[in-house]
Amino acid sequence: MRRASQTTYALLAYLVLIPPADATTLTIVSWGGAYEASQNEAYFKPFTSKTGTSIKTLTYNGGIDQLRKQVESNNVEWDLIDLVVADNIEACESGLLQAIDHTLLPPSPDGIPASEDFLPDTLTPCGVGQVVSATVLAFNDAAFPGTKPSSIRDLFNTQQFPGKRGLQKKPIAVLEWALLSYGVPIKDIYALLSTERGLRLAFAKLDQIKPHIIWWENGDEPAQLLADKKVVMSSGYNGRFFSTAINQQLPIEIIWQGQLLNYSTWGIPVGAPNPLKAKEFIHFATDTQRLADQASHIAYGPVRRSSARQVRKHLASGTDIRPHLPTYEPHLKYAIKKDHQWYARTQSRINNRFTQWLAEP
């Protein structure tokens, strides 16, 4: 079995090594900023140089509304989308994404099949995982000369830690953090958020800091808000905070307690213009080498175990990247594992509640 899949892989590699004259262009939708830049280095450029296929990238802020519009109007322009897993599950169940056969994914270099090499839950019926990212709370170290914030509780403590807070204009992470700040154990968070009482409590907690919030929507904004001193602390993606701190030499500190683990996936829309090419890209971009490469450009953990073992240094700065990954062992102790199934089924209703709350005076 293992030998057979190795042969397939060798064949595939052979085909990939001879760039055919190819005029197709893959349209890939991703999240922009430092994240997309890391994908460009690790996946897009190597793929183009090996296959000759050029890649056109577009940027979005998540969600499946645009995808739904394209599919329903039979006018799909995207070949590949980078989706958080909950969106992937929801889109898949709504019939917006194509099913993906995971047995065709290449094994690890030492022959471990993809199904065992990928972390649990990172292969979904219409998705293949890429990187583990985390929504974390970060603060400007210079803003707090005395006691430093050290836990999610401090996000809601405007007396001891005054100043504006940057938060994503979505219910994700803030609801979990609101309950966490009441002392709710991590394992109970989603059970409690599933009750009217739990939601009421979470929004009551958010009420306390509502006047201090500056909302952000694009993943690149939080680091910039901190850099521009518009906020003293902000939620955001750990990789972007890391990149900004390194590139701009900024004193951005990450609070790992309560980090919300998430991972991104590739999905192919139903009716995509180049589905075969898109699949070829996924097989290429999620092999051991490519996933490990991405972690040398941005502080996100690969979803393949074999890739995680290869990760060492951040290429641009030369720092050891491992303690900056969400999957670093000491950080995992206090991590909230995002309940993807829960989000996939409830996010539209939870979003409505959140929008209502935003509108309240």
Add this chain to the structure above:
Amino acid sequence: MNLFTRLTFLAVFAAVTGALASLAAIGFISLVGYLNNLLLISSRSRLMFGDGILLSVVTVAVPALGGLFVGLLWTQVKEQRPLGPADAILSAQTMSGKLPVKSTLLASIGSVVSLGCGASVGQYGPLVLMGSAIGSLLGSHKTGAKNMGVVGIGCGAAAAIATAFNAPIAGLVFAHEVILRHYSIRAFAPVTVAATVGYVMANFVFHQQPLFHINPVALQHPLEYLGFVVIGVTGALIAIAFMNAVLFSAKTATKLPIPAYCRPMLAGAILGLVALWQPEILGIGSELLRFSTIEGAFVSYELTILITLKILLTALCIGFGFAGGVFSPALLIGAMFGAFFGGVLDLFLDASRSAISLYAVCGMVAVTSPVIGAPLTTILIVFELTRNYDLALACMVSVVFANLVGYRLFGRSLFDVQLAARGTDLSMGRDKAILDHISLTQYVSQTYSRLNAKDTVQAVMNELVASDRTEAYIVGENGEYIGTITSIDIIKLTHLGSLQNLPASDVARHEALVMDTNTSIWQAMHQLEGFSGESIPVIDRANYKLAGVVYEAALVKAYLDAEQSVREEEHATS
């Protein structure tokens, strides 16, 4: 067996019992969790399913159909009811060491279905019963060691509690305080081993999280101890109301004009209908328990409604035949009461009180301890879950007062009152329980003078002289007891003249003290007071036939034998 073999045997026996009881507990909890998600009982599955008519239909149908299933299940059980911790206590107290395997198995299945379908019952009772049954089964094999069944019951119960709460010391104390009710080295050592194995299994093999986690808190003001006293006293009153509700509901259920197997279905349907209004009332209520420890989770009147509903619906479910315990409902009722008390305190106090979770935990133990009759266990559970002195001390105060009030006004525990209703009074300690469970039958003697009603007094006299006895028993044609003739009677008759030809039936006196084959040694010993004869007639209650006699000396020996076996067990001399 020599000492070394005996110790090794005990250790292995305890470890195996602990491991199996722990596995059973983990399996049970996982299965209930799986069913709760599948059948839309858990809050997460309900929200994910979405609102709508279908969810409402499921909310009523699932508990009702689950009720029908368990109702039908009990028709296959000899006892016609789910077994519970009370049966384990009885078995340990009478030193029988046995639990019926089939009934226990069916009770466990019934508990999984009850809890899985959202019945408002607890899970610790079934866990303790399963653990005890496993220990009893392992201990029943002929090994040469005495009373291994009883030791096994203690081991299983300890392992179950140690697993469920991640609290091995509480498990050890629970087995002694609630089940075994005495301390002996013979039981203490194996029970400790079993509790530890249960803890290790839960923590290091399965990485099972404790069913309830409490964050450490600090006491703000010494005067708050007064509040904990009030919580203790009031908590006991709530516990008494809860226990009486359970007993009343069980009594009412038998009077309803519906077949017994339909009762749980009715309870389930009512529960489902109430859940349409208050969905949090479904199942074990772990979300509510958590909310009780959070400041501001409830609007003031909500807690009164929820406490009342939880008491009534739990009483309904248990009384009408759902299988499950009273431990977790008591924890929840108590926690909500504690939170309520903390809220009330805010109305009167200007100064800041300690965190609401401290009050919730005090209320929790104040209600639970009188229900299960386990003050030390509840204090230790809190201490082991939090490792926090402030909290454990506050709980201690509440528990002590709660138990005092509960004991005075109700009894040692709900289990004891249930057992008393079934005819076993444990209030006099286990000596009485044991003596009460030894029947007179094995001490009935056939060596006595038995004559027919038509025999003459002369014949009776001849028989007494020949047999060297002072009492003769006269029976009728069918062997029924008519009366007794003593040597004194014959002397008196002789003194009066020639009455030797009278039939014995004319002379025989019916003794004031007659025992029957169902009399226990305990009853016999008490009836013996003021008795001055040689032997007592024992009749078969079914047909009034004379079954034999029992000699005073035999009764005294029976009493001493029972006492001896109890002392031997306590002092590890066997």
